[in-house]
Amino acid sequence: MSTSSITPSPRLKAVFDSLLVTLRQFIRDHRISHDEYRHAVAFMLETAEKGEIPLLMDVLLEATVDQVESEGHRGTASSVEGPFYVANAPAMKTPAVLPHRANEPGDVVFVSGTVRAADGAPLAGAIVDVWQADAQGAYSHFNIPEAEAKFNLRARISADKDGGFEFQTWVPSSYEIPKHGPTGDILKATGRHPWRPAHIHFRLSQPGFQTLTTQLFVAGDPYIDSDVVGAVKAPLVINFARHENPAELRERGQQRPFYTARYDFVLASALAKAA
Ligand code: MBD
Ligand code: FE
Numbered sequence: 001m002s003t004s005s006i007t008p009s010p011r012l013k014a015v016f017d018s019l020l021v022t023l024r025q026f027i028r029d030h031r032i033s034h035d036e037y038r039h040a041v042a043f044m045l046e047t048a049e050k051g052e053i054p055l056l057m058d059v060l061l062e063a064t065v066d067q068v069e070s071e072g073h074r075g076t077a078s079s080v081e082g083p084f085y086v087a088n089a090p091a092m093k094t095p096a097v098l099p100h101r102a103n104e105p106g107d108v109v110f111v112s113g114t115v116r117a118a119d120g121a122p123l124a125g126a127i128v129d130v131w132q133a134d135a136q137g138a139y140s141h142f143n144i145p146e147a148e149a150k151f152n153l154r155a156r157i158s159a160d161k162d163g164g165f166e167f168q169t170w171v172p173s174s175y176e177i178p179k180h181g182p183t184g185d186i187l188k189a190t191g192r193h194p195w196r197p198a199h200i201h202f203r204l205s206q207p208g209f210q211t212l213t214t215q216l217f218v219a220g221d222p223y224i225d226s227d228v229v230g231a232v233k234a235p236l237v238i239n240f241a242r243h244e245n246p247a248e249l250r251e252r253g254q255q256r257p258f259y260t261a262r263y264d265f266v267l268a269s270a271l272a273k274a275a
Contacts, residue, residue: 047182054083056183063230074118075268077233079215082201084139085131089154095166096157098130101149104170106135109240109259110252111216112166115159115204116266122163123267129156129203132172143178171240171259172198174223187228196229197221202265209267216263238263 026032047056062080070078090099115126131154133139140152159165177194178184187194198218205211217224217237224232243249244257252258 043182043186050181052178052181052183055177055181056186058083059177059183059187059229066231073268074272075210075266076212076214077235078213079233079236080229080231081203081213082215082229082231084133084142085201085203086141086151086154089129089131089151089156092155092157092167094128094157094160094164095168096155097168098153098155098170099149099151100153100170104134104152106170106173107257107259108168108254109171109261110166110168111200111261111263112164113263113265115163115165115206116264117209118266118268122161123159123206123209124161124163126159126163126165126204126206126267127156128159128165128167129205130154130167130169130200132169132200133175135170135173137173137175169200172200172218174198174221177228192228193223193226194228195223196227197223197232204265204267206267208270210270210273212265212267214265216261218261 027037047053058080062082066078066080111130115123115128117123131139134144134153138144140146140149140154144152153169155167157165157167175196175198177187177196179188179194184194198221199215201213201215203211203213215231215236217232219237219239224237238261240259240261242257242259243252249255249257
C-alpha cells in the first residue's frame with residue numbers, strides 16, 4: 001500500500017484513536033515495564049514470522065466480532081470463519097464425496113440437509129462451501145503437505161432444486177491449536193487449554209441472500225462447553241448418529257460402521273441487512 005493511495009478515513013480515525021486510548025490506559029493500569037513491552041514486540045514479530053497472525057487473531061478475537069456482527073441476525077446462527085478457509089475449492093454437485101486420500105483416516109459420515117429462506121422457500125442451487133480438518137486434526141493447505149492431498153475435505157457443493165444437499169466426509173476430531181508456535185505458547189503460558197470441539201465449517205451463499213459463515217459441532221465432544229475460540233452456539237451442536245447394522249451398511253456401500261448428521265440451514269434475505 002503506497003502512501004499516495006491513502007485517503008483519510010473518518011471511521012479508521014475513530015477506531016484507531018479509540019484503540020490507542022485503550023492500549024495506553026492498559027499500559028498505565030498494568031504498569032507495563034520496558035522489558036514486558038519488548039517481550040510483546042518480540043511476540044508479535046515471532047507470530048508474524050511463523051505465519052500465525054490469522055490463527056492468533058481468530059483464536060483470541062474473531063468470536064467477539066461474530067457476536068457483534070450477528071446481533072439481530074435472522075436465520076441460522078453464524079460462527080467464525082477461522083484461519084483455514086481456502087477459496088475456490090472443487091465445485092461438486094449433490095450428492096458429493098469430499099476430496100480425500102485413498103486411506104483417509106477415521107469414520108465416514110454422511111452430512112445432509114437443506115438450504116432455505118426464512119419463509120421456508122427452498123434455495124435451489126445454493127452453494128454449500130465446506131471445509132474441515134481430517135480425523136487427526138489436520139487441514140489441507142496448512143497441515144497436510146500439498147503433494148499428499150490438495151483440497152482434502154474441502155468442496156463447494158451446489159444444492160439441488162429443493163435446496164437439498166448431501167456429502168460424504170470423515171468425522172472430524174477435537175482440534176488442537178498447533179502447540180509449537182507462539183499461539184500455543186501464549187495459551188500454555190496463560191493456563192488455557194488449546195482445544196476446539198470437533199467441527200465442520202460452512203459458508204452458504206445464494207444470490208439475494210446474506211452469505212452465512214458458520215460451523216456445525218459434534219455433540220458429545222469433550223470440549224463442546226470450553227471451545228478455546230469461544231465459537232460454539234447451542235443450535236449449531238448436532239448429533240452424529242452411528243449406524244452399524246448390516247442392512248444399513250449394505251445400503252450405503254460401507255464396510256465399517258458409519259455416521260449420519262443432518263442440518264437445515266436458513267439464509268437471511270440480503271434486503272434484511274440493508275434495511
Ligand atoms: C480452527 O480450526 C478454527 O476453526 C478457528 C476458528 C480457530 C482456530 C482453528
Ligand atoms: Fe476449524
